[in-house]
Amino acid sequence: MKEQRLEELFRKHLYEGLTDAEETELFQLWLDPLLESRKAQMLNDFYDELPGDKDMPESDADAIFQRIVQKQAAEHRLPAKRGWTVWRRLAVAASVLLVIGLGGYFFLYNKGRQPREIVKSVLPADIGAPGINRAMITLANGQKIYLDSAANGSLTIQGAVKLLKLEDGKIAYKATGAPQEAAGYNTLFNPRGSRVIDMTLADGSHVWLNAGSSVTYPVAFTGNERRVSVEGEAYFEVAHDASKPFMVSKGKTTVRVLGTRFNVNAYDDEADIRITLLQGAVQVTNYQFTAAIKPGEQAIVKAGNIDVKGSVDLEQVMSWKEGYFRMKGTDLASLMRQVARWYDVQVEYENGVPAASFGGLINRDVSLPDMLKALEQYGIYSRIDNGKVIVQ
Numbered sequence: 001m002k003e004q005r006l007e008e009l010f011r012k013h014l015y016e017g018l019t020d021a022e023e024t025e026l027f028q029l030w031l032d033p034l035l036e037s038r039k040a041q042m043l044n045d046f047y048d049e050l051p052g053d054k055d056m057p058e059s060d061a062d063a064i065f066q067r068i069v070q071k072q073a074a075e076h077r078l079p080a081k082r083g084w085t086v087w088r089r090l091a092v093a094a095s096v097l098l099v100i101g102l103g104g105y106f107f108l109y110n111k112g113r114q115p116r117e118i119v120k121s122v123l124p125a126d127i128g129a130p131g132i133n134r135a136m137i138t139l140a141n142g143q144k145i146y147l148d149s150a151a152n153g154s155l156t157i158q159g160a161v162k163l164l165k166l167e168d169g170k171i172a173y174k175a176t177g178a179p180q181e182a183a184g185y186n187t188l189f190n191p192r193g194s195r196v197i198d199m200t201l202a203d204g205s206h207v208w209l210n211a212g213s214s215v216t217y218p219v220a221f222t223g224n225e226r227r228v229s230v231e232g233e234a235y236f237e238v239a240h241d242a243s244k245p246f247m248v249s250k251g252k253t254t255v256r257v258l259g260t261r262f263n264v265n266a267y268d269d270e271a272d273i274r275i276t277l278l279q280g281a282v283q284v285t286n287y288q289f290t291a292a293i294k295p296g297e298q299a300i301v302k303a304g305n306i307d308v309k310g311s312v313d314l315e316q317v318m319s320w321k322e323g324y325f326r327m328k329g330t331d332l333a334s335l336m337r338q339v340a341r342w343y344d345v346q347v348e349y350e351n352g353v354p355a356a357s358f359g360g361l362i363n364r365d366v367s368l369p370d371m372l373k374a375l376e377q378y379g380i381y382s383r384i385d386n387g388k389v390i391v392q
Contacts (some may be wrong), residue, residue, distance in 0.1 A: 002029060002039045020315055023361070033127065035209055058237025062232050067351040125370040127166045127343060127384070132213070133169060140184025140219065147197070157254040158219045159183035161202050172200040183219035190232075191215065196321060201228075204239035205246065212267065212341040227236055235263045235321050238280075253301050256283045263317055272302035331382065332356045336391070341385065343368045346388040354380050354391070 022309035029035060054216050094392025103308040137145045137155075148167060155163045159337040163186075163353045171188070190197045197209045203221050206286055213232025227247040238246045239257025248255040250266040253273050266273045276298040283368055284291050284299040284306055290307040293299050298312040319326035325338060336347045340365060362371070372382050372389065 002032065002035060005029065006035055007042055025056060029136040125298075127324055127345075129365045129367060130195045130342065130344075132195060133190070133197050135171075135188060135190040135197040135209070137163070138187045140186060155330050157272055158186075161219045164309070170198045170200070171203040173381065175202055175220065185216055185218050187214055187216040191344070192341045196323075203241065203244075206237040208321050210234065210305075210341070211344075232267050233263070233320065234266045235318065237261045252283065253286045253305075256285070257281070263321075267337070267341075272300050274317075275299040275301070276312055276314065278314060278318070279291050303345070319361075321363075325364060326362055327358040327362075331360045332358070332391075336389070337372060339368070344387075345384075347391065348388060349391045351392065356380060 002101070006029040007089045008027070009022055012022070029153060032293040040203055055146075096315065102358045115171075125169060129173045131214050137147065139145065139156065140158060143156075147169075150165055152165050152167050155165055157163070157176070161183055164172045164174060164175045166172060185349060188197065188199055188207075188209060190211060192212040192213050192215050196211070198245050199207045199209070200216075201207065201217060201221075203218065203226060207215055207217075207228075209215060210233035213230070213234055215228055215230045215234055217228040218226075221244060224249055226241070226244050227249065229245055229249045231250065234248075236246075236248065236257075238257050238259050238261070242258055246257045246259075248257075248264060250264065250273055253266070255262065255264065255275050262275045262280075263278070263280055265275070265276075275282065275293070277293050277295050279295055280369050282292065282293055282299075284301065286301050287304050289304065289306045291299050291308050293308055296310065296312055296314065298317070299308045300309060313328060316326045316328055320338075325335070327335065335358055345368070368384075369390075372384075375382065383392065
């Protein structure tokens with residue numbers, strides 16, 4: 001029964017994608033020493049299905065297989081080599097499951113691109129994940145407050161609203177009296193290469209900003225609506241107020257809610273704007289088009305049109321907020337755009353974008369060299385030159 005379930009989950013992981021619970025189940029089965037022979041057979045079978053020349057140097061196969069087995073099952077003894085031919089087959093096939101960094105795992109299924117001769121590259125060891133938040137708030141009077149160097153406590157008072165930096169690094173606006181129209185607008189900017197920032201607005205709504213993003217908002221919400229604008233990616237948990245709908249805009253696209261939880265991905269370098277609803281109800285408007293979405297659905301705004309996608313993988317959408325890169329059928333260009341924002345690097349392709357799709361879960365605390373070294377195992381090579389990742 002376990003062998004059948006292991007093979008079922010393994011195949012589904014390769015060709016369809018797994019739920020979070022199924023991913024956990026797969027790796028629990030993968031660690032079972034009683035299933036070693038079945039795993040070996042599965043990897044051999046998968047190797048046979050790969051197209052073209054699948055040979056690789058012994059040292060590289062050793063490194064791949066050792067890394068997988070040691071990080072996934074450090075408490076178990078490595079299986080003995082049973083002849084180089086078998087070992088090499090297992091190493092190549094097992095490289096579809098590669099663990100990198102802090103308990104995450106990484107999977108690449110790339111039948112369209114054959115590994116080239118291994119080219120040893122030197123990657124700088126000091127390009128790590130963002131260690132601090134480097135967000136900045138621009139006040140209504142133009143003053144800038146750099147949050148990484150600001151002390152905890154009251155940062156400023158604008159009208160009847162106090163701006164606070166809390167002990168956990170979060171930002172909060174707290175009304176000290178009746179709202180005043182003259183308080184104006186503030187902008188919270190979270191640059192590339194910065195950790196996620198969490199802010200509470202004056203009405204009690206929460207906003208989380210991803211790297212390379214900004215949100216502009218009134219210091220105090222007056223009038224008959226609460227309107228903010230966003231660039232990049234933000235997650236909102238809106239405080240309910242039936243008398244004042246909450247409006248989020250990006251260009252000609254507007255999201256209208258009363259009280260709900262939703263994510264907006266509106267980076268300028270993405271082909272579309274995606275609004276994903278987790279709870280409540282929202283209405284999305286773009287030019288003359290309007291669409292209402294329900295929890296678990298996503299509105300995709302592109303070229304003036306709005307398409308609604310159902311049964312969205314919410315864990316994948318929200319993985320940035322939870323500290324992960326979560327991929328299911330993610331193409332290389334999309335992955336590298338996320339990498340560029342998180343590590344604050346530029347990405348260029350010398351010979352076009354390689355055709356590859358990815359699945360898996362990677363902790364965002366993994367270093368950039370580890371990320372790029374993982375890609376090398378699958379024939380996707382790159383070098384770093386003055387803060388620029390060049391994919392060869």
